[in-house]
Amino acid sequence: AQSVAQPEDQVNVAEGNPLTVKCTYSVSGNPYLFWYVQYPNRGLQFLLKYITGDNLVKGSYGFEAEFNKSQTSFHLKKPSALVSDSALYFCAVRSRGDSSYKLIFGSGTRLLVRP
Amino acid sequence: DTEVTQTPKHLVMGMTNKKSLKCEQHMGHRAMYWYKQKAKKPPELMFVYSYEKLSINESVPSRFSPECPNSSLLNLHLHALQPEDSALYLCASSQDSAGVKTGELFFGEGSRLTVL
Numbered sequence: 001a002q003s004v005a006q007p008e009d010q011v012n013v014a015e016g017n018p019l020t021v022k023c024t025y026s027v028s029g030n031p032y033l034f035w036y037v038q039y040p041n042r043g044l045q046f047l048l049k050y051i052t053g054d055n056l057v058k059g060s061y062g063f064e065a066e067f068n069k070s071q072t073s074f075h076l077k078k079p080s081a082l083v084s085d086s087a088l089y090f091c092a093v094r095s096r097g098d099s100s101y102k103l104i105f106g107s108g109t110r111l112l113v114r115p
Numbered sequence: 116d117t118e119v120t121q122t123p124k125h126l127v128m129g130m131t132n133k134k135s136l137k138c139e140q141h142m143g144h145r146a147m148y149w150y151k152q153k154a155k156k157p158p159e160l161m162f163v164y165s166y167e168k169l170s171i172n173e174s175v176p177s178r179f180s181p182e183c184p185n186s187s188l189l190n191l192h193l194h195a196l197q198p199e200d201s202a203l204y205l206c207a208s209s210q211d212s213a214g215v216k217t218g219e220l221f222f223g224e225g226s227r228l229t230v231l
Contacts, residue, residue, distance in 0.1 A: 043222030
């Protein structure tokens, strides 16, 4: 069965400091991995994805994520956090061999960036 | 700005009412989705339409009835709902329903439903 774990309900970081939001996954076969962000009372916005190739993926708003196959992780990172990055972040996975159209979402991590 | 438009943004209905949620996209996407999201929880997939045909129904109760009149429109008809159905209902679309692009979903801002 496919699953995604986001072990931290909330991450607190000071503005200007680097941030990391953790994600680990379990799928049969090779994964497609995604990060989405949700601001209050809004829909989800796509941030970045890993499909194949370079393990370091760069996305919107200065975010990046590193795919680590041996650790089955896809942590989201940003070198310097902004207060406006405060939001709810979801990691999602789909197995490359899955014929359904279903994304499996993690439980979400709330990022709070303090001034 | 989102390219997936959902109406209404807010809806309050009684348990005996019939109402509909609407979703529209003009990106030429051929897959459209309904998700339900409770507060501080991840979205839960309800339905997937691929090329205007229902391809996934995640065992959703029949009081929720989806409809895809054409490739740009997706409706969710609501009837005899329960208070526990109160949630944010998100519509999404993707370029197609298979292949690499599948996971890159474009979400609307949602319709917040309250059932009294």
